[in-house]
Amino acid sequence: MPKFLEYLLIAVVIAILLALSRWIGQQAYTWMPIQATAEAQKVDDLFSFLVSIGAFIIFVLLGMMVFSIIFFRAPTNDYSEGHPSRGDIRLEILWTATPTVLVLWLAFQGVNIYQQLHILGLQQIVQLPTPLESAAAYAITTGEKPKPAAETIEVFVKQWDWSFRYPNNVISQELHLPVNLRTRLNMHAKDVLHSFYVPDFRLQQYIVPGRNIDLVVTPIRPGKYKLKDALFSGTYFSLMDADVLVESPEQYNQWLTQAQQELATNQNQAVAEYTQPPTTMLKSGWYTVAPSQEGIAQENYVKNDT
């Protein structure tokens, strides 16, 4: 085959693979949960981009391997050399430089999107034991100051449930959020580390006992979602789902006033399971920390309003 035909063929194959990778990158959006926050859209854009690049690399290398398996087989007992080439310095420079450029591109995309999230509110405001100093330092480092949140909800987590305290002191085990408004979540853990994670929001944040950790969310789509504890927190870790309800401001306010009248009942799945005999095939009966019946919001265990 003449040289130029070979190059043409390579170019065509690369073009096809590029198109295919881009298509897969588009598909990547459908592999994700619902986009319930503005952050989610940005994260999915980044994911789609990462998938396209990753798919291209996999296609090229995997394609070469599969092609070799099909076309470059040795006749039995032929142990003569395949191809004498030990290396090609131009090729090696090329394939060192290409990934370098590629990962720098990926990293800058990452920073870019990270910064957009920051302005949208994903930034965590971690108050260390000396709140005044770090708050001042924080103000200096953030050039573009996010808008203040409209509402602050306190999040309490313990082994093994969540509870939420609203500005009018309503305490609930459901997280209600007004749609299209920035809400500040001021989070406290009582015993061990937990992680606040709502897949549809694309955000996750560890909650460290003794530290005051804020997260700002702006849900953009009304609906019912699941809050999970993503960081392993002991025996009944799997039971730590809570409902997240994103509502119009009217519905949200209506729920707040209504909830004020109702007595907060505490349903705790971990307690329910702890007090029942186990039903599993194998029973170890090993020690476990007992889940406490009280929601910690009621106990007022952590009193650190900021």
Added chain:
Amino acid sequence: MTHEIRETAPPNEPENNWRQYFKFNTDHKAIAVQYMVTAFIFFLVGGLLAMLIRAELITPALNVVDRPLYNGLFTLHGTIMIFLWIIPFNAGISNYLVPLMIGAQDMAFPLLNAISFWMIPPGGILLISSFLLPNGTAQSGWWSYPPISLQIPPGQPINGECLWIISLVIIGISSIMGAVNFVTTIFWMRAPGMSFFRMPVFVWSALSAQLLQLINLPALTGALILLLLDLNFGTQFFKPLENGDPIIYQHLFWFYSHPAVYIMALPAFGIFAEVLPAFSRNPLFGYRSLAVASLGIALVSIFVWVHHMFTSATPSWMRILFMFTSMLVAVPTGVKAFGWTATIWKSKLHLETPMLFAMGGAAMFLLGGVTGVMLAAVPFDIHVHNTYFVVGHFHYIVFNTITMAIFAAIYFWFPKITGRMYAEGWGKLHFWLTFIGANLTFFPMLPLGLQGMVRRISSYDPQYQDGNVISSLGAFLLGVSTLPFIANMVGSWLYGQRAVNNPWHATGLEWTTTSPPPRNNFAEIPVVKRPPYDYGNPKYSVIEPTESDEQRRREIWER
């Protein structure tokens, strides 16, 4: 009468020396076998725990094991697979190969070598014996993050967590002693003419991995000792409500445990670099850059640990800094992957079992590496951290790449180690069961994680069931896949065909000596005159015997 054909016994009678493996032995080849067989037994134990985990996860509800037991299962599964399977196996295969590949008679410190090995079985048995304690094993995951790891049965100082810490410290000390031995051996015991750039890439990658053990492992040992003090002696280093800092533990833990992933992966990369050229009859493409990339990976991987802590109240500047460093690892790693592919390209492929495992492992590494780079991107990691996406990512590495490489190594060097050939058909069956099982088990975890399925849960939402069923069936297939392997190894070691010195027509010093090699490895210390991977040379050989000391000295300096 019966004409007994008595073969003239080969110089190294393979079947009469099995007892040496049960004794305190200072021959690096015997120690290597001890390491590898012990590690494989722990692999079976860890695999059994994994199958119990997967049995629980076939259905959304909790029905096989109760929750404390489930938590103990995944904690011990992870700990065993990392610290008692991959790391000791690598110590074993490196023990076997490094002296042979550099033309040495043994490791630098044979006694230390034996002691390092003999710390592994007690450490492992101590860990597993915690199943027998009244309140069972450690249950806080292989990270053992405080304060959850400090929640132990009141009034029971001897508990699973305590045994977990002690056995990890024992295994850690063994690894540090091993590392001193490997690094010394590679620096000082090379045969005449074995310059650094004539060392096979496996030796380079073993060196890089062992340097990481030396630099990073002490951080973990220290952290574990502090954790033990917190646990049993009332100190407060990591207790958040008593002025301790649990995040510092995470830093110390990952300062070792990220490099640990490369301590596990680098020898696997080294195995690919040996097997792929031999079965494609090509010199390793870009030998020097692959050798140097090993050190590059080791160096960069010291500075990436915070990518496991992006959501641990980590400040933005640190998140962004570690996003850059983590992505940079992909550059030397990419150099390796390109080098392997270019070696296969335009070659004469022989697809025997070692090659199938090596190519399968290299192919699946692509997905492991690509998902790794994705995870390094902070905004995406914040979504999938602690989900099955991460579990999928690292199993594509630890099982689908590293364990495949280990199998490649076992088949490739089996004739050298035992003096016998394994059965090819059984090997191929083992490969296909493993390859299919591995993808069935670990691929579904990626979409499950994207959809938000959290790792370490013992019961889950019904929406995740389909993926979990496939994954569990795959895991049982993987369990089955070890059967033909074990049958093949045992049967072939006892009754296999006698192996010649160099059944694969491979280059490399280890193939120039007998199978199995004599006690001192070489009848005569080889003098190395050629670069490694000299495929295409009709002699497939890199050694030439020398006459005089004088001439030998001259040849070291000859290029």
